[in-house]
Amino acid sequence: MRDLAAIALFVALVACAPLVTQSGVVLNFIMMALYACLLAQAWNILGGFGGQFSFGHALFFGTGAYVQAIAQQLGMNPWAALPLALLASAAVGAVVGALSFRYGLKGSYFALVTLAFAEVFRVLALSVPFTGGGVGLMVPLRESAANMQFATRAGYLWLVLSLVAVALLVSAWLRHSRFGAYLQAVRDNEDAARAVGVDPFRVKLAAIGLSGALMGAGGAFYVQVFQYIDPGIAFGPGTSVEALVAAIVGGMGTLWGPVLGALALHVLADFTRNLFGQLPGINMVIYGVVLVLIVMFVPRGIAGIGVPVRWRRARSKESPRE
Amino acid sequence: MLDFGILFPALLNGLTTGAVYALVALGLTLIYGVLHIINFAHGASLMLALYAVYLLKEKLGIDPYLALVAVVPGMFALGYLLQRVVINRASHGKDENILLVTLGLAIVMENLALLAFKSDTRTIETAYTLSTVAIGPATIALPKLISFAGALVVSALLMLLMARTDLGRAIRAVAREKQGARLMGIDVDHVYAMSFGIGLACLGAAACFLLPAYYVNPQVGSGFVLVAFTIVVLGGMGSFAGALVGGLLVGVVESLGGLYFGESLGQIGIFALFIAVLLFRPQGLFGARA
Numbered sequence: 287m288r289d290l291a292a293i294a295l296f297v298a299l300v301a302c303a304p305l306v307t308q309s310g311v312v313l314n315f316i317m318m319a320l321y322a323c324l325l326a327q328a329w330n331i332l333g334g335f336g337g338q339f340s341f342g343h344a345l346f347f348g349t350g351a352y353v354q355a356i357a358q359q360l361g362m363n364p365w366a367a368l369p370l371a372l373l374a375s376a377a378v379g380a381v382v383g384a385l386s387f388r389y390g391l392k393g394s395y396f397a398l399v400t401l402a403f404a405e406v407f408r409v410l411a412l413s414v415p416f417t418g419g420g421v422g423l424m425v426p427l428r429e430s431a432a433n434m435q436f437a438t439r440a441g442y443l444w445l446v447l448s449l450v451a452v453a454l455l456v457s458a459w460l461r462h463s464r465f466g467a468y469l470q471a472v473r474d475n476e477d478a479a480r481a482v483g484v485d486p487f488r489v490k491l492a493a494i495g496l497s498g499a500l501m502g503a504g505g506a507f508y509v510q511v512f513q514y515i516d517p518g519i520a521f522g523p524g525t526s527v528e529a530l531v532a533a534i535v536g537g538m539g540t541l542w543g544p545v546l547g548a549l550a551l552h553v554l555a556d557f558t559r560n561l562f563g564q565l566p567g568i569n570m571v572i573y574g575v576v577l578v579l580i581v582m583f584v585p586r587g588i589a590g591i592g593v594p595v596r597w598r599r600a601r602s603k604e605s606p607r608e
Numbered sequence: 609m610l611d612f613g614i615l616f617p618a619l620l621n622g623l624t625t626g627a628v629y630a631l632v633a634l635g636l637t638l639i640y641g642v643l644h645i646i647n648f649a650h651g652a653s654l655m656l657a658l659y660a661v662y663l664l665k666e667k668l669g670i671d672p673y674l675a676l677v678a679v680v681p682g683m684f685a686l687g688y689l690l691q692r693v694v695i696n697r698a699s700h701g702k703d704e705n706i707l708l709v710t711l712g713l714a715i716v717m718e719n720l721a722l723l724a725f726k727s728d729t730r731t732i733e734t735a736y737t738l739s740t741v742a743i744g745p746a747t748i749a750l751p752k753l754i755s756f757a758g759a760l761v762v763s764a765l766l767m768l769l770m771a772r773t774d775l776g777r778a779i780r781a782v783a784r785e786k787q788g789a790r791l792m793g794i795d796v797d798h799v800y801a802m803s804f805g806i807g808l809a810c811l812g813a814a815a816c817f818l819l820p821a822y823y824v825n826p827q828v829g830s831g832f833v834l835v836a837f838t839i840v841v842l843g844g845m846g847s848f849a850g851a852l853v854g855g856l857l858v859g860v861v862e863s864l865g866g867l868y869f870g871e872s873l874g875q876i877g878i879f880a881l882f883i884a885v886l887l888f889r890p891q892g893l894f895g896a897r898a
Contacts, residue, residue: 339704389887393703394646398837399886402879405834409876523830527711534704567722567826574715581708582698 289458289541296545297451304440313439319552320446321507325525326532326544327453328500333530334538335460336493337473339393342400343501343529345382345407346375348520350502354509355423356416364434368506375502376495383494387487401523408521422516425509434510442511449503450545456496457541469493470539501529535580537587546588617746618867619860624752626859627759628818632832633839633851634763635810638803640837641846642783645695645804646703649710650836651829652717653808657683657815658824659721665732665819672734672816673754679812687808692801714829721826729825737820755817762813763852769806770848779803783846838882844892854893857881 303316325347332338350371357367382403391399411417429435436442460466471479472486480486504525509515519525536547554576558569584591632654639647647653660679664670670678690713699705739750770776781789782799790796839858843850858878866874885893 339707341707385883385887389890391886391890394640394644395841395886395890397646397707398834398841399883401834402838402882402886406876406879406883409872409879413870413872531708531711534708538704565723566726567719570719571716571723574712574719577712577715578694578698578709581705581712585700585702585705 289461290455292542293451293454293458296454297447300447301444304438304443310439313443315552315556317439317443317446317511319549320443320450321504321511322528322532322548322552323545324446324450324453324507325501325504325529326536326548327450327457328497328504329529330533330538330540330544331456331460331500332493332497334533334540334543335457335466335469335473336490336497337539338490338494339397339530340400340494340497340526341397341523341530342402342404342526343497344521344523344525345400345404346379346498346501347505347508347525347529348404348407348411348515348517349378349498350375350505351509351515351520352411352417352423352505353502354506355425355515358425359423363432364506364510365432368434368503371506372499372502375505376499379494379498379501380491383491387490387494401526404521404523404526408517411517411521417517420517422514422519425513427513435513442507445510446507449500449507452503453500454541454545456500457544461541465489465492473539504529531577535577535584535587537589540587540589543587543589550588613745614867616744618863620743620746620748622860622863623856624748624756624859625863626856627752627756628814628822628855629832629835629839629858630759630852630855631755631762631814631817632811633836633843633855634759634766634848635807635814636836637807637840637843637846637848637851638766638779638810639807641840641843641851642779643800643803644703644783645691645710645800646707647710647804647807648707648833649690649713649717650807650811651831651833652714653683653686653829654811654815654832655721655824655826655829656686656717657808657812658819658822658828659725660812661815661819662730662732662824665734672732672819676813676816679816680809681812683812683815684805684809686805688801688805690808691804692797695804696797696800718826718829725826727826729823731823732819734820749821751817751821755821758813758817759852759855762810763848766806766810766848775799775802834882835878838878838885841882841890842885842893847892850892857893 300316300320304313307313329340329343332340353371353374354364354367357370358364382400386396386399412420417423427435429437431441434445460469468479468484468489471484472489476486505520532547532551533544534547535551536545537543555573558572562568562572636647636650639645639650657679660682661672661675664675664678665672694713695706695709698709736750740747741750741753770780778789778794778799781792781794782796786796835858839851839854842857843854861877861881862874865877
């Protein structure tokens with residue numbers, strides 16, 4: 287109940303932002319931070335709650351983005367395309383998950399296989415005709431709410447906020463439901479979970495599908511905002527990194543960690559860009575240094591500050607297919 | 609399709625490209641294959657080494673092969689310090705943190721290079737850059753042939769190091785049983801740092817062999833990262849002979865794939881091979897089942 291109240295409060299507060307300020311800069315910042323939040327939440331379901339470190343979540347992001355874009359090119363309404371995008375991303379997740387988990391890939395092996403799948407999709411997207419190849423795809427422009435294209439930032443902000451709300455509800459559900467308990471049991475000790483009757487394969491498969499669907503929602507949202515997608519944006523490592531860094535920095539396996547992480551990293555990125563924007567690269571140097579410092583001094587993530595020791599999750603030991 | 613006059617040069621080209629891949633992967637074999645540190649700064653470190661070779665040539669006129677004596681120890685020192693001062697201390701020994709720290713390091717390195725050199729692609733010119741050697745119906749660039757020999761020498765040296773020296777024995781002991789090694793009086797942090805240093809020293813050698821026939825820009829390393837991981841897994845974690853053969857194999861797959869399916873799809877061959885090996889034979893093609 288406390289989680290639901292907190293989520294409701296968060297959503298209500300952020301939803302008011304466009305009523306308080308008209309500033310495009312501020313609204314744009316909030317919108318992009320929420321978008322990062324969505325990606326981090328999506329990654330956190332599999333990586334944080336499930337302990338499966340994907341390094342290729344762009345795979346699901348790109349799938350969602352391309353489905354959303356292609357459906358519109360075929361004349362479909364974006365609102366109708368969105369569930370399709372989610373479904374396709376979940377399906378890709380299920381296939382990759384079925385292969386990886388069936389053969390017991392864990393730890394860095396799982397990270398690498400997801401990265402490799404994302405690369406395969408990137409090269410495929412460059413080569414097959416219906417993605418527009420390296421040129422990318424443009425979405426037909428018809429600005430209206432019925433067409434999920436908004437004249438103001440506020441519309442996009444509310445759209446992504448509702449997606450974030452869904453992701454938060456899913457995370458809250460994972461914290462309290464039986465399935466969530468199974469998932470965290472599998473993360474903490476797969477053998478022990480199996481011994482008490484949990485099927486780790488099915489649990490992980492459901493988690494990657496759920497995680498993939500939310501990541502696909504992120505991709506679909508990206509297409510609606512920028513009305514353009516290409517293979518590098520869709521399947522390049524940038525998005526995967528953005529999602530996992532925010533989730534880990536914020537605090538893995540927590541409800542609010544990904545939100546805090548995405549917000550902190552966005553503030554940091556904006557701050558350094560504004561301060562050092564005239565020198566190419568220096569803002570990213572500072573970003574990288576701060577990232578290392580965060581890991582060094584806040585190893586449990588922002589959400590883990592002040593959390594009693596007994597709540598710390600057991601350190602996951604890398605055990606590649608033993 | 610199977611014309612010898614086309615196939616043989618493609619094969620040879622694949623082997624020499626593969627030798628370069630193997631050189632890059634040999635360092636990672638030690639870092640990831642033996643010690644299980646996921647080093648996402650591997651490509652960025654290679655890029656730094658390439659710039660070092662580039663600067664030595666352009667500013668001081670030092671030949672890339674002569675630069676080996678400076679770049680290899682330099683990269684070793686960088687690796688030793690990075691592991692000891694940054695990675696080890698920042699990661700608290702957690703896998704996910706090592707991943708983040710090496711990622712952060714890669715971001716820092718790449719953007720420092722961007723700051724210093726802009727995003728221009730640079731090459732060097734030596735007397736032998738355009739020299740070629742004829743082998744049967746194929747002509748091979750001399751620098752590529754030299755890097756092939758270099759890959760053989762470096763992997764032989766690494767095998768000797770692991771098999772014959774106290775350090776090699778200590779590395780193997782730490783990889784197998786960290787606590788036990790510590791109890792035997794092995795300085796585990798030192799061994800980790802030495803391994804990381806040697807891993808980066810290999811990149812220094814790779815850069816010296818690579819640059820006469822290659823180029824450098826701030827992003828050049830990213831193209832090597834996944835290929836290097838592929839080779840390490842393909843060759844069987846921690847096997848240097850495996851990394852060498854795996855590297856050559858990847859080069860040949862890419863070259864033949866490019867020949868038959870076009871340039872971009874040749875790359876898919878590598879990743880498909882990687883996924884297949886991960887799924888069906890994660891101990892690698894040449895590794896024994898643990």
